[in-house]
Amino acid sequence: MQNNSIFEKIINKQIPANIIHQDNKITAFKDINPQAPIHILIVPNFFIASLNDINQENKDIVSHMFYTAVNIAKQKNISQEGYRIIFNCNKNGGQEINYLHMHLLGGIKMNKLF
Template sequence: MNNHVIFQKIIKKEIKANILYQDKIVTAFSDIHPKAPVHILIIPNTFIKTANEINKKNKNIIAHMFYIAIQIAKEKKISEDGYKIIINCNKNGGQEINYLHMHLLGGIKLETLY
């Protein structure tokens, strides 16, 4: 089974996850192995394997992912102190699940993380 299936099951609510936000474009939920007090994953509801698959047709999804990440950062009260938004791409870039996803990290000083 491809490892991206877990994200598809979270989107469809077939797997229990702490979903913080969902609309027709993205789903945002808490990472089950957090690297910071706030560690949220934001994923597109449409399967995109890696950042390399961003194209003219789907490029608006990335902008929406960033917008939602910023809104969650404000809601979690980490926007003033600061946070990181990370997208890993492929094995050498640290991508573990073959499904485009964005990490929103905050709540501590993050200079040593990622």
């Protein structure tokens, strides 16, 4: 399924992006509006609208996204000091793009959210 989002265009290299990692399952790239010194988005290479659309057939993608995020955190030297991983789900959860994506944030001390 395609949704013609900006993420799909980045995955397919139709628009330029600072891609950090790409394999046959996911693509990771720098956020264009970073909220921390290190702010990387990790997206599946196939369309999943949100966390609500994780199912039996595609559930393994989430573990691959986490595995990749941990490896990127190590490469960026933020794994020891700490980092934050965020998934937003739908409008009230803060999801702005209708395409499953993980935020990896680090490089500063994060404020507590609650």
